[in-house]
Amino acid sequence: MKSGSILKSDQEIIALFFARDEQAIRETDLKYRSYLLSVAKNFIHDSEDAAECLNDTYFDVWQKIPPARPSHLKSFLAVIARRCAIDRFKEKTAGKRLPPSMAVPLSELEEVLFHPTEQHELLEAKELATLISRFLKGLPEHSRYLFLSRYYDGKPTKTIAREEKRSVSTVNKELKKLRSDLKDYLTKEGYPV
Amino acid sequence: MKDLLWNAIESLDDDLLAEHVEKRDSPKDAAFGQQKKGIRPLRAALIAATAALLSAMLLFTLLFDRTPYAFMDHEGFYQINTGNRTDPAFRHAEDLVTPDELSPIPVTGTIPESITVNGETLAVKDCLLHQGATLLYGLDAEKYTIPFINDHTSPTVTVDALTGRVTGIENVAIDHSPGLGKTAEDYIGYARTAVLTYLPYLDGEGLRIKNYASMLDHSSPNAYGFILFDYYLGDIRTALRVSVFFGGGTIFSIGVYDYFDLSSLDGTPVIDREEHETLLTSFADYACGDMTEIQKTVSDGVLVMGAKGRYAMSYTMTLTAEDPDGKEHTQIFTLEIELD
Known part of the structure; x- marks a missing residue:
């Protein structure tokens, strides 16, 4: 952000999106470019790729707002930017696509949700995402936060425990319960686990 | 899957x-x-009370304390002095925290195997690294902790309450690694991780982070390692300074002086290895002079440091050892971070 520039509020920017005014993109870029570049750089380290990722982000946001009306624009943008960055990361690292920080958390989910002999290749990630989203929305706030800290942010349980001022074993226990609840939920919804 | x-x-x-x-x-x-909803009245009162208490402690220290001390000047060099403390910005680090204010944080790695008590080397039985209370004086900013860097640290980020911009990061990638023989690259690696981790939180163009990493010789079993950041947000220069480092009677304050120009965001050091070596040498000449002499000066294990600032955090490591008579001895070493 350059000193002296007058930035629009998030609400004003969202209003521009709703009015389909392309100024919305320019204002978003002015206000959040550095931040979004930083988010993207967590996954892709090439400046050119990051800049392209930013364009993808703006395009995606343009498609999503409206109808979406995010209550926290910055975080909303961060989610989209992260997703775009991950897509590029996957393109760039085909064959070795999973960031190391996510490997262990996802193994935990995998262990509970999938039997190795089952055939799940045909399942759609989108379908699973919709079900998990519904499951998460039904959880108490702190459980949802815990789940996403582990499986979206990829934080080690030790870190979560320290942040939440709880013991590691308590956090592990809660996560185990959440995984088990998720399994029950998916089973109930007819998802093959 | x-x-x-x-x-x-x-x-x-x-x-x-x-x-x-x-x-x-x-x-x-x-x-x-x-x-958080902002600085609440009770917290504001506590801050004011803390500031008053610190002022009193500072005054006391200035008047009565005659211990040697070390500090880092504004160019990032360390200076070591003995005798009277003349600069009012300097305080006795050990005065800043009391055991009750400390909460243990996990420690991994190798702890010192021995401490020196009255000239005798005793085996360390126990080691506890504390995170000291953060002392905030008159700073109109929110503080909060952002998770993860490594197992040794719990970084704190200061955010301007009005603008939401990050104005300070402290306790980033501090590594207590006595005797581990870590290399400069290790510390710089930590710093790079820290920088890249925190970039999402640093909002502003023209970001430049100057990173100082200190590597200790590790000839001293009680030595500390540390890293600190100077960073720039646009025209605003916010410097975070850390100093520390001596324990148990020896000083090995060898500074590796490293800059990351993060305008390209790739974390490439802009000073190469050879320049590091030159800086190391000049640092040693500048700050320490005759290292042996300095070691003698602090042979009682005195640890004092200071830096200009309005804001401090301390880390304390308590080492416990038992002498042949079964009597327990403890030595406390403190690390303090200040933001100026």
Whole structure:
């Protein structure tokens, strides 16, 4: 952000999106470019790729707002930017696509949700995402936060425990319960686990 | 299957994720994302009381303390002095925290095997690294902790309450690694991780982070390592300074002096290895002079440091050892971080 520039509020920017005014993109870029570049750089380290990722982000946001009306624009943008960055990361690292920080958390989910002999290749990630989203929305706030800290942010349980001022074993226990609840939920919804 | 799960997690509902990111990145002072509402009156009163107490302690220290001390000047060099403390900005680090204010944080790695008590080397029985209370004086900013860097540290980020911009990062990638023989590259690696981790939180163009990493010789079993940042947000220069480092009667304050120009965001050091060596030499000449003499000066294990600033955090390491008579001895070493 350059000193002296007058930035629009998030609400004003969202209003521009709703009015389909392309100024919305320019204002978003002015206000959040550095931040979004930083988010993207967590996954892709090439400046050119990051800049392209930013364009993808703006395009995606343009498609999503409206109808979406995010209550926290910055975080909303961060989610989209992260997703775009991950897509590029996957393109760039085909064959070795999973960031190391996510490997262990996802193994935990995998262990509970999938039997190795089952055939799940045909399942759609989108379908699973919709079900998990519904499951998460039904959880108490702190459980949802815990789940996403582990499986979206990829934080080690030790870190979560320290942040939440709880013991590691308590956090592990809660996560185990959440995984088990998720399994029950998916089973109930007819998802093959 | 992991890919499927990862895709699914990344495709979760936008609002759900945005809400989570918001909560995660907002100031927290309690479990599960409960957000601060600002500096409350009680907290403000506590801050004022702390400031008053610190002033009194500082005055006392200035008047009565005659211990040697070390500090880092504004160019990032260390100076070591003995005798009277003349600069009012300097304080006795050990005065800043009391054991009750400390909460243990996990320590990994090798702890010192021995401490020196009255000239005798005793085996260390126990080691506890404390995170000291953060002392905030008159700073109109929120503070909160952002998770992760390494197992040794709990970084704190200061955010301007009005603008939401990050104005300070402290306790980043501090590594207590006595005797581990870590290399400069190790510390710089930590710094790079820290920098890249924190970039999302640094909002502003023209960001430049100057990183200083200190590597200790590790000839001293009680030595500390540390890293600190100077960074720039546009025209605003905010410097974070850390100093420390002696324990148990020896000083090995060898500074590796490293800059990352992060305008390119790739974390490439702009000073090469050869320049590091030159800086190391000049540092040693400048700050320490005759190293042996300095070691003698602090042979009682005195640890004092200071830096100009309005804001400090201390780390204290307590080592416990038992002498042949079964009597327990403890030595406390303190690390203090200040923001000026």
